[in-house]
Amino acid sequence: MPRTKPTKKLGIYGSFDINPEDAVGSYIESKQQEKLYIKPPVWDISRDGLELFAIQNEREHNDTVKLQEEMLENAQKQKVVNMKRIKDMYKIQRELREQFINVNNFIRDCEEKKRVAEKKIGDERKMHEQLEKDIEKLIQDIADLEKFEETLTETVKELEPYEKVIKDVVESSDIFKSVNDCMIRCDALMLAQVEITELEQEKIKGIEEMRRMMVKAMNESSLTILGLNNELSAMERSYSIAKAESLKWEKIMAGTKDYISENELTRNRILDAIQQMYHLLCRRNGVDPTAGRYDIEEQLDYIKNEIEILQKVVNLCNKDLAKNASASQQHAMFSDAPTKDGSSKKSKKKKVAGPRIRIAE
Structure with a gap:
């Protein structure tokens, strides 16, 4: 298939990228100018x-x-x-x-x-x-x-x-031989006086110290006595409170003992009654009692069983009595019916009420 647009470019020269037939004018123009002349x-x-x-x-x-x-x-x-x-x-x-x-x-x-x-x-x-x-x-x-x-x-x-x-x-005295002896004796007397004065001051100080110690001891003893008195009063108050509390608890204890004794008496009575009833029922049945005094459960079970049996017997008796009462009432009604002569023989109606046996449970 032939090309519709054949390639006419031969290459790129510098900044020129045009077809050869279009580059002729540019070539002529470049010949006429001198700026880019090589x-x-x-x-x-x-x-x-x-x-x-x-x-x-x-x-x-x-x-x-x-x-x-x-x-x-x-x-x-x-x-x-x-x-x-x-x-x-x-x-x-x-x-x-x-x-x-x-x-x-x-x-x-x-x-x-x-x-x-x-x-x-x-x-x-x-x-x-x-x-x-x-x-x-x-x-x-x-x-x-x-x-x-x-x-x-x-x-x-x-x-x-x-x-x-x-x-x-010194001249008139036989004791002093010279003035120095007299002066020495005077100095000794003065020193003795000084020592006596110092000793007196020490004694006075000792007495003052003893007095001060006695006053201190008296104050301490008075404070000690006061403290002991306070402790004694506190102990007396504590004793009074404890005594009142002990009396209170003694009263409570006495009431408790009375209550316990009463409960003990009641319990013994109940035990005696249960045992007596148990022995009576055993004697009625012709059986020797086997349970002891404190075998309460066994005794009560036995008594309960006997009472249930007696209750059944009482119920049966009540039923029989009720039947007998109804039969007697029917007989009375038949006896009050009219005779052949038109007279009726009235009889006294006696209300027969059958006794009912009850057992207190």
Whole structure:
């Protein structure tokens, strides 16, 4: 089958994608313009291609190899220089470390000396202050001693007559050999007086302490007695309450005992009545009693059976009596009927009521 629309396109050239017959005008138009004009290459200039690209790459490679060799040589030289610099640097570092250690030790020594000096200065200042205080105290003591000296001098002047009197006493007395003996005896008397006074004060304090202890003991005993009285009153109240409660329960117990005794009496009477009835029924039947006094169930069962039998007998008797009564009534009716002569023989009607036997259950 032939194509109705054959393909006319030959390809795509740049931005042109048109049919060949339509591209002629575009080609002519492109010849006339200069903006997109492509200058053809000169015949003696090498064309761009793989060979030229390979030559350029080889040249660049050679240049790179030369540059690498130069850089390696420079690196070796620089390595030697750097090793020398490193050795010098390590040497300088060791020297600086030694200098740092020396300087640090020197600084520590200076700080230690400074600390010792400051401590010594502080101690000296404290000592200076203490000495100043001691000097002031000594000056004050000297002033006090001077005042005391003046006072003592005045006192000695005032006591000179007494000294003469003491000397006269010593000279005239056989007991004292010198003034010192007299003064010693006076001092001893004064000390004895002081001791007596102290002993008196101690005795007074002891008496006061004993009085205080007695008052304390009396207070404690009074408090104890008061507490015991309170406990006694509480116990008396408890005793009264307990006594009232016991009387109450005694009354309840007495009532309970009476009730129990009454119930016991009633129970014994009932047991006696049951036993008596049981014996009567056994005697009536001509049977020896086998149940004991406290075999209540057996006795009651026997009595119940006998009462049921008697009830049946009573019912039968009542039925027979009722039949007899009805028969007598019919006989009376027949006897009141008229005779042949028209007269009727009236007889007294006697109402016969058959007795009914009842047994109270």
